[in-house]
Amino acid sequence: MTTVPPAASFDPASATIAVVTFNRSSLLTRLLESIVAMDPKPGHVVIIDNASTDDTAEVVESFRPRVGTEIVYRRMETNTGGSGGFSEGMRVAYEIGSEWIWLMDDDVEVIEDGLAKMGAWAPRFKSIQGRRYDYDGSEFYWQYRVAEPLGIPIPFAPAAFDASGYKPMNSGCFEGMFIHRDIVAKIGLPDPRFFIYWDDQTYGWLASRETESVIVDEFVLRRTREIRQWDMGVRHMNASSDAYRYYIMRNRAYIKQYYRALGVHRPLPFAVGTALTFGKELIRLALVERTVRGTSNLFRGLRDGRRIARDRTWRPMPPLLDPAR
Known part of the structure; x- marks a missing residue:
């Protein structure tokens, strides 16, 4: 209970x-x-x-x-x-x-x-x-x-x-x-x-x-x-879009920047996570959307993400003042 x-x-x-x-x-x-x-x-x-x-x-x-x-x-x-x-x-x-x-x-x-x-x-x-x-x-x-x-x-x-x-x-x-x-x-x-x-x-x-x-x-x-x-029992995999495919890969760079800022970034495991994400999107294309078109958006996201990851001026979102307190 x-x-x-x-x-x-x-x-x-x-x-x-x-x-x-x-x-x-x-x-x-x-x-x-x-x-x-x-x-x-x-x-x-x-x-x-x-x-x-x-x-x-x-x-x-x-x-x-x-x-x-x-x-x-x-x-x-x-x-x-x-x-x-x-x-x-x-x-x-x-x-x-x-x-x-x-x-x-x-x-x-x-x-x-x-x-x-x-x-x-x-x-x-x-x-x-x-x-x-x-x-x-x-x-x-x-x-x-x-x-x-x-x-x-x-x-x-x-x-x-x-x-x-x-x-x-x-x-x-x-x-x-x-x-x-x-x-x-x-x-x-x-x-x-x-x-x-x-x-x-x-x-x-x-x-x-x-x-x-x-x-x-x-x-x-x-x-x-x-x-x-794609129904896998308790779990499932949804259809996606070209925009989602792009941001799924590009935004890995933002996660990397947050990890760096907070001192938890481990380059090799994180790269494995990115590779697994890329592979999952290929599976989504093949088994949910029944196509191979759309992979260019994954590569484009990776490319633009590299620029974000190289930006040493990047900072996380700042904490807020609390006027209600």
Whole structure:
């Protein structure tokens, strides 16, 4: 039986849901509908619109009288990617004084009592990841452990939970990360330079260096977008895109820079991790997307990553001052 700590010190109004969206107003509508049905509700909902050209702004306005909590809407001038959107969403949530920040994409919906479930763990931990259902209602497996020397997730980390109801993690996923402002103050905002990919893993890894980070056995989100994938039982491999393939390889350089800055970079194991990442993308092309086209984007990402890795002026995201303190 899962052991859940008491929720006495958690105030739902102290939490903010921060959502990043881009040209997917129909998915955003489903997410906002689920927030309307939430009980309890967060104190704020921050929506970062990555310069959408559809009716996203109108959809947001239509929910203001219905959602039951304050909506803060920010439209970016350009598409800053998921990384830039989550960085801005975290910044806004932090500056309005949120104690807890719950990050999510627009292609999920919140389980009605999801915030209560996350809040039950808030007195004990400050970096928490809940579980989510996949599009078809199955349990989504997320790779919550990183092999630090390699800088890649461990695909065979155990899926089962014991009676404690949680497992230590050293990664993160912006589709459901629940993080306390104290940790945000220490590690700074998510790094917008990633644009997409590896940004949430890196941010979760940074958080785990400051606090005990956990994934808890609580289903709090449901994915609402179907993604083509190769089913491997408990685990699966999703289809990708040329943009993802490029950033998967390019952004290895940003992980390397963070590792160097924090004194954990080991060149040979990290190079092995990069080679394994490249090989995984070849497998994804062959078995999920049934093509060999797209490899040029992997090589282009490696090339541009080398320039980033040679930049000796590069610095990590800085810690934040905390005006609420």
